Amino acid sequence: MTHITTGVEYALHCLLFLVDTDEEQPLASARDLAELQGVPADFVAKLFTKLQKAGIVAATEGVRGGFRLARAPERISVLDIVEAIDGQKPLFECRNIRSQCALFEGEAPGWATRGVCSIHAVMLEAEARIRDVMASHTLASLATQVASKTPPEYLRKTLGWLADRAPARTVRAPR
Amino acid sequence: MTHITTGVEYALHCLLFLVDTDEEQPLASARDLAELQGVPADFVAKLFTKLQKAGIVAATEGVRGGFRLARAPERISVLDIVEAIDGQKPLFECRNIRSQCALFEGEAPGWATRGVCSIHAVMLEAEARIRDVMASHTLASLATQVASKTPPEYLRKTLGWLADRAPARTVRAPR
Numbered sequence: 401m402t403h404i405t406t407g408v409e410y411a412l413h414c415l416l417f418l419v420d421t422d423e424e425q426p427l428a429s430a431r432d433l434a435e436l437q438g439v440p441a442d443f444v445a446k447l448f449t450k451l452q453k454a455g456i457v458a459a460t461e462g463v464r465g466g467f468r469l470a471r472a473p474e475r476i477s478v479l480d481i482v483e484a485i486d487g488q489k490p491l492f493e494c495r496n497i498r499s500q501c502a503l504f505e506g507e508a509p510g511w512a513t514r515g516v517c518s519i520h521a522v523m524l525e526a527e528a529r530i531r532d533v534m535a536s537h538t539l540a541s542l543a544t545q546v547a548s549k550t551p552p553e554y555l556r557k558t559l560g561w562l563a564d565r566a567p568a569r570t571v572r573a574p575r
Numbered sequence: 576m577t578h579i580t581t582g583v584e585y586a587l588h589c590l591l592f593l594v595d596t597d598e599e600q601p602l603a604s605a606r607d608l609a610e611l612q613g614v615p616a617d618f619v620a621k622l623f624t625k626l627q628k629a630g631i632v633a634a635t636e637g638v639r640g641g642f643r644l645a646r647a648p649e650r651i652s653v654l655d656i657v658e659a660i661d662g663q664k665p666l667f668e669c670r671n672i673r674s675q676c677a678l679f680e681g682e683a684p685g686w687a688t689r690g691v692c693s694i695h696a697v698m699l700e701a702e703a704r705i706r707d708v709m710a711s712h713t714l715a716s717l718a719t720q721v722a723s724k725t726p727p728e729y730l731r732k733t734l735g736w737l738a739d740r741a742p743a744r745t746v747r748a749p750r
């Protein structure tokens with residue numbers, strides 16, 4: 401498993417489809433977004449539970465219910481999404497080997513464990529740089545980049561595809 | 576498992592003990608370095624095989640044999656060591672979800688897969704920053720930092736401890 405998981409990838413792709421929806425557009429369900437992209441629906445449903453808990457999406461219940469962004473896409477960073485899905489996973493776990501030297505005979509002196517281990521410090525610096533990069537990109541900036549590479553009719557078609565799913569969900573609902 | 580493994584941590588700690596050795600000092604074996612630090616000797620031996628393959632350490636055979644750095648510690652970056660031990664592991668593996676949209680009906684148009692996916696690009700940028708950080712630190716710079724926190728007699732004692740092991744290895748060798 402890579403450090404940044406497939407869950408983050410699926411979540412980001414799904415969320416990009418929620419950036420341009422307006423009041424008129426029926427809300428998309430996790431299943432709709434999964435099927436639009438050919439990814440496993442059950443897995444995407446779990447991702448949306450995490451995104452909702454993290455306050456990134458909000459759900460509306462009912463047959464026309466579904467998900468929308470809980471705040472402006474300019475205020476949702478890639479870091480927010482990574483942490484919602486993967487948690488605050490460290491890049492490196494320091495085992496504090498410096499305290500185990502045979503010369504210490506089981507009792508490390510104060511100087512040996514004071515402050516952050518110099519090796520750990522390098523890893524923490526690397527981790528901070530990853531976080532900087534991820535915090536500097538937002539759903540809005542990603543959506544702008546994607547839109548610049550995408551024919552305008554594609555967005556219209558995907559929103560149409562999602563809207564067409566809402567009545568289907570109505571039909572399946574108990575009366 | 577974290578992205579940067581325990582193997583990297585053990586390797587870095589072991590290599591720091593090889594920075595200040597001189598011509599007079601008997602070479603340390605992987606087992607000596609492992610036992611000095613209370614870490615598993617078999618695992619450390621495997622790490623040294625990787626470090627040797629990567630041209631970071633050189634081995635001298637024989638009962639007084641052992642490892643030394645294969646080049647100046649200023650020319651061994653943390654990145655060199657990470658790649659020797661963990662390989663060039665990506666932070667993120669792009670599954671090219673953008674090509675799977677249901678609207679494409681199995682055949683993604685050229686624009687959908689041209690260039691790097693915008694999400695993948697963010698991850699590649701993060702990965703490049705990690706590599707920058709790791710390339711900017713060397714065994715020499717780490718050793719200087721460690722030395723600044725360590726009483727001078729500690730280094731002398733560890734070199735003495737390692738030197739004392741060499742005769743023991745001689746005794747164990749077949750005559």
